[in-house]
Amino acid sequence: MMILSLSKDNIQVQKEQDVVLLRNRVREVAVKIKMGLVNQTKLITAASELLRNMLRYGGGGECLIEVVTRGRDNGVRLTFKDKGPGIPDIAAAMKDGFSTGKSLGLGLPGAKRLSNEFDIKSKPGEGTVVMILKWANG
Amino acid sequence: MDKIPILRMGNFLLVTIQVDLYDRLALDLEADLVQMVNKTSSRGVLIDISAVSIVDSFMGRIIGNIASMSKILDAETVVVGMQPAVAITLIELGLPLKGVHTALNVERGMNLLKSMIGSDIQDEEENQDDDTFSE
Numbered sequence: 001m002m003i004l005s006l007s008k009d010n011i012q013v014q015k016e017q018d019v020v021l022l023r024n025r026v027r028e029v030a031v032k033i034k035m036g037l038v039n040q041t042k043l044i045t046a047a048s049e050l051l052r053n054m055l056r057y058g059g060g061g062e063c064l065i066e067v068v069t070r071g072r073d074n075g076v077r078l079t080f081k082d083k084g085p086g087i088p089d090i091a092a093a094m095k096d097g098f099s100t101g102k103s104l105g106l107g108l109p110g111a112k113r114l115s116n117e118f119d120i121k122s123k124p125g126e127g128t129v130v131m132i133l134k135w136a137n138g
Numbered sequence: 139m140d141k142i143p144i145l146r147m148g149n150f151l152l153v154t155i156q157v158d159l160y161d162r163l164a165l166d167l168e169a170d171l172v173q174m175v176n177k178t179s180s181r182g183v184l185i186d187i188s189a190v191s192i193v194d195s196f197m198g199r200i201i202g203n204i205a206s207m208s209k210i211l212d213a214e215t216v217v218v219g220m221q222p223a224v225a226i227t228l229i230e231l232g233l234p235l236k237g238v239h240t241a242l243n244v245e246r247g248m249n250l251l252k253s254m255i256g257s258d259i260q261d262e263e264e265n266q267d268d269d270t271f272s273e
Contacts, residue, residue, distance in 0.1 A: 016160045023158065023192060041191065041223035045231060048194040052161070096232055106195040110231040 003133075005077070006067040014060040019051045022063055026076065029065055033074040035136040043076060043134040046111040050080045050130050053107050057100075058082025058128060068133065075116070075135040083127040090120055142167045144174050150182040150251060151175065151213075156189045164200045172207045182251035183208050186244055188219030198233040205238045214254045215239060218247035 009029075011022055023044050030040045047063075054061045061082030068077045087093050094112065099105035108130075112118040115132035122128040140163055145152040151174055153167070171183060183204065187193070193201070205215035216239045228235065239254075241247035 016162055020158045020160050027191075038223045038226055041221075041227045042230065044192050045194050045227045048192055048196075049231075052194070052196060104195050104199055104233070106232050110195060110233075113230050113232070114227065 001070050003068050003070045003077075006069055006074075009065040011063050011065065012060075013051055013054060013063055016055065019048065019055070022051060023048060026065060026078065029067060029076050030134075030136075033067055033076065033136050035076070035134070039134055039136065039138065042114040043078075043132075046114040046132055046134075047078055049107040049111045050078070050132070053130075054080050054082045054084075054128075058084030061127075073135050073137070075133055075138065077131065077133040080130045081127065086124040086126055086128055087120075087122040088124050090122055094120075142170075144170060146174075146178055146180070149180055149255070150184055150248075151178065151180045152184050152186070154186040154189070158192065159190065159197055161196055164197050168200050168204055168207070171204055172211065175208050175211045175213045180213050181255045183213055183215040184244065184247050184251060185215065185217045186219050186247075187217060187224075188221065188243075190224065191221065193220075193224050193228055195231060195233055198228060198231075198235060202235060202238055214251060216241055216247040216250050218242065218244050 009025065011025060013019065013022060026044050026047050027040060030043055051063070059082065061080060064079040066077040068075050092098050094108050096109050097105040111132060115134050116138040117133035119131040120128070140157065142153060142155055142163065151171065153171065174180065175183060185201070201217060208215045218241045220240065239250060241250050
């Protein structure tokens with residue numbers, strides 16, 4: 001079944017405080033489609049991980065917040081886009097504990113576990129696009 | 139600039155996080171707390187996160203760091219009031235917060251701290267009682 005986008009909102013993320021703003025915006029959207037508290041928390045935590053990656057490794061970027069629908073299900077889809085150095089080895093980056101920084105290396109694999117759908121595309125030198133989708137009752 | 143207040147209560151330091159944390163704020167808290175433990179020779183740190191709706195891997199790491207750093211300075215750390223949704227998310231994220239003591243609420247957290255370093259405190263309290271008695 002097709003996933004249709006009902007609303008779109010693009011937010012620039014350039015500094016750490018933008019993360020708080022974006023988390024709040026995601027929460028507003030999630031509440032609007034009556035997403036449960038646990039799923040909200042998972043979605044926002046996943047978003048937080050990806051935002052940090054974008055700021056730390058991608059030098060900032062933008063986040064597209066969409067309300068999407070598929071049949072009777074509603075969900076929130078987030079697309080994080082940066083024009084950073086890109087990820088040379090995505091398979092390695094998706095492994096728990098892999099980090100080129102000094103972090104725990106839970107960001108990407110954790111965000112994948114916390115969302116219903118996950119997609120990552122990256123080209124070295126061009127940037128990275130990460131999409132996550134969480135259904136309201138997923 | 140934002141700052142998270144650290145309260146001193148006898149032998150313990152009390153931190154209630156009431157705002158959404160961003161990375162810088164969490165790092166500052168880590169540094170402030172460890173310095174306070176040293177300066178006040180506190181034996182315990184109680185961190186109340188009941189108002190925190192999101193704990194991601196970075197904040198989880200900071201909480202773990204605070205606990206290990208305080209431990210080296212001979213202070214125990216107890217994290218209290220975690221929201222159920224946050225606990226579910228942390229485990230799914232892959233961050234079980236090993237090595238961090240937790241309690242359901244502030245009251246139980248305080249009791250846990252007291253029991254962990256209980257004998258030392260009792261001695262000190264007894265000494266204090268003696269002081270007041272002689273006055």
